[in-house]
Amino acid sequence: MVKKDYELTYSGKKPKREIISKTPIVNLEKIKDFGKFRTLNNWNNMLIFGDNLPVLKTLLSDPSIKGKIKLIYIDPPFATNHNFRVGKSRTATISASEEDETAYIDRLHGSKYFEFLRERLILMRELLADDGSIYVHIDCKIGHYVKILMDEIFGEENFINDITRIKCNPKNFPRKAYGNIKDMILFYSKTNKYIWNDPREPYTQEDIEKLFPKIDENGRRYTTVPLHAPGETKNGATGKSWRGMLPPKGRHWRYPPEVLEELDKKGLIEWSKRGVPRLKIYADEFIKKGKRRQDIWEFKDPQYPSYPTEKNLDMHKVIIEASSNSGDIVLDAFAGSGTTLVAAEILGRRWIGIDNSPYAIKISIKRLLKMKNCRLFTLYNATGKPLPETLQEIL
Ligand SMILES: C[S@@+](CC[C@H](N)C(=O)[O-])C[C@H]1O[C@@H](n2cnc3c(N)ncnc32)[C@H](O)[C@@H]1O
Structure with missing residues (x-):
C-alpha cells in the first residue's frame, strides 16, 4: 500500500496492530440450522447474532474464511443520533411508542463513531481475498470522512468508485436546502487484481x-x-x-x-x-x-420496508454480480433485514451475515425462509448470553 503523508486524526485512534491483536474472540454458539439444500463443499451459510467486532476477529481465526471472502457490502449506522424502531404499521419510525419494537440504536458520533467503523474495516480487510472488494454504503454527511478512513485502510490506489445512489423520490421539506435524494457507496478493492464482471444495463x-x-x-x-x-x-x-x-x-x-x-x-x-x-x-x-453501468444509480428503497433502512434488493444484485462469482463468499457485517444475504442466496453465492439486533436477525430469517429452495444456513449466537425472546419465538 502506498504510504501517505496525511491522515484523519481524532482522539482515541488506536494503532492498527493493536486492533488486530487485541480485539477479543468470542464463542460462536450454534443455535439451529435453517433452510434445505446444502451448498458446495459442505458449507452452511452463517447468520451470526452479536457485535460484529469480536465476530469478525473470530472469523479471522478460521482458515476456511480468512482471506477467502470475495465481497463485503456494509450499510452501517450513519451516526444519525436516532433510535430506529419498528411501529405497528411495520414501517421504519423513530418514535418511542410503547408498542414499537427497537430495531437498532444509532447513537455513536464524532471520534467514537469513526473509531467504531475503522476498527471493523481493518478486520474486514484482513478477511478479504486478494481479488476481493468492499462496498461501504454511507450518507453524504459523514461519507467524506469515511472516504479518508477507507483510503488509509485500503489504500488510495485501491479506491475504485464513489457511487451516487438515488435513494428516494424528491420530497417537499421545510429545510433551507436542496432536497437530499442521494447517498453514496464507496467501492474499494484489496489489490488491483479484483473480480470485475463488467456489469451492463439495458439501453432505454x-x-x-x-x-x-x-x-x-x-x-x-x-x-x-x-x-x-x-x-x-x-x-x-x-x-x-x-x-x-x-x-x-x-x-x-x-x-x-x-x-x-x-x-x-x-x-x-x-x-x-x-x-x-x-x-x-x-x-x-x-x-x-447492454451499456456499461455508470456511477450514478437509481435504486429507490422499498416504500414499505420490513426493517428501518432496508435497502433495495436489485442494487445488491448488481453489486454481487459485478464483484463476485458463483459460489464465492459474500459478507455483510451490518446485515439488518438481510438484503445482501437474500441477493447472495438468489445468485448462488455463499454468505455470512452478522447483526446485533434480534429484530434484524428475526426479519432476515423470515425473508430467507420465504425463498424457494433456500440453502442451509446456521444461526449462531455470539453474545455469550441466552437468546432474547424476539429470537426464541422463531426457533
Ligand atoms: C442501516 S442498518 C442495515 C440495513 C440493511 N442494509 C438492510 O437492507 O436491511 C444497520 C444495521 O447494523 C446493525 N449494527 C449496528 N451496530 C452493530 C454492531 N456493532 N454489530 C453488528 N451489527 C450492528 C444494526 O442492528 C442494523 O441492523
Whole structure:
C-alpha cells in the first residue's frame, strides 16, 4: 500500500496492530440450522447474532474464511443520533411508542463513531481475498470522512468508485436546502487484481433514439461512424488507397481494402452525396451487450420496508454480480433485514451475515425462509448470553 503523508486524526485512534491483536474472540454458539439444500463443499451459510467486532476477529481465526471472502457490502449506522424502531404499521419510525419494537440504536458520533467503523474495516480487510472488494454504503454527511478512513485502510490506489445512489423520490421539506435524494457507496478493492464482471444495463428507448437517429428502408434504426481511425499506417494495408481514396492525413482505414469491399457488398457502408463512405452500426445488434453501468444509480428503497433502512434488493444484485462469482463468499457485517444475504442466496453465492439486533436477525430469517429452495444456513449466537425472546419465538 502506498504510504501517505496525511491522515484523519481524532482522539482515541488506536494503532492498527493493536486492533488486530487485541480485539477479543468470542464463542460462536450454534443455535439451529435453517433452510434445505446444502451448498458446495459442505458449507452452511452463517447468520451470526452479536457485535460484529469480536465476530469478525473470530472469523479471522478460521482458515476456511480468512482471506477467502470475495465481497463485503456494509450499510452501517450513519451516526444519525436516532433510535430506529419498528411501529405497528411495520414501517421504519423513530418514535418511542410503547408498542414499537427497537430495531437498532444509532447513537455513536464524532471520534467514537469513526473509531467504531475503522476498527471493523481493518478486520474486514484482513478477511478479504486478494481479488476481493468492499462496498461501504454511507450518507453524504459523514461519507467524506469515511472516504479518508477507507483510503488509509485500503489504500488510495485501491479506491475504485464513489457511487451516487438515488435513494428516494424528491420530497417537499421545510429545510433551507436542496432536497437530499442521494447517498453514496464507496467501492474499494484489496489489490488491483479484483473480480470485475463488467456489469451492463439495458439501453432505454430514449438512449436508442438518441444514439441511432437514422432508420433504413426496412425500418431498422442505425447510425454511422467514420471508416477511418486516428494513426497513420505507412506500410500496412489499412494505410493504402481504397477505391482511389487514401485515408485522411494522420488516419488509417479501420479495415483492410478487401474487408471494406465485403462490408460494402453487405450494405454496411453508407455513401454521402459527396462520396464519403461511413460505416453503418445497427441498433438491434449493438445494444445486445447492454451499456456499461455508470456511477450514478437509481435504486429507490422499498416504500414499505420490513426493517428501518432496508435497502433495495436489485442494487445488491448488481453489486454481487459485478464483484463476485458463483459460489464465492459474500459478507455483510451490518446485515439488518438481510438484503445482501437474500441477493447472495438468489445468485448462488455463499454468505455470512452478522447483526446485533434480534429484530434484524428475526426479519432476515423470515425473508430467507420465504425463498424457494433456500440453502442451509446456521444461526449462531455470539453474545455469550441466552437468546432474547424476539429470537426464541422463531426457533
Ligand atoms: C442501516 S442498518 C442495515 C440495513 C440493511 N442494509 C438492510 O437492507 O436491511 C444497520 C444495521 O447494523 C446493525 N449494527 C449496528 N451496530 C452493530 C454492531 N456493532 N454489530 C453488528 N451489527 C450492528 C444494526 O442492528 C442494523 O441492523
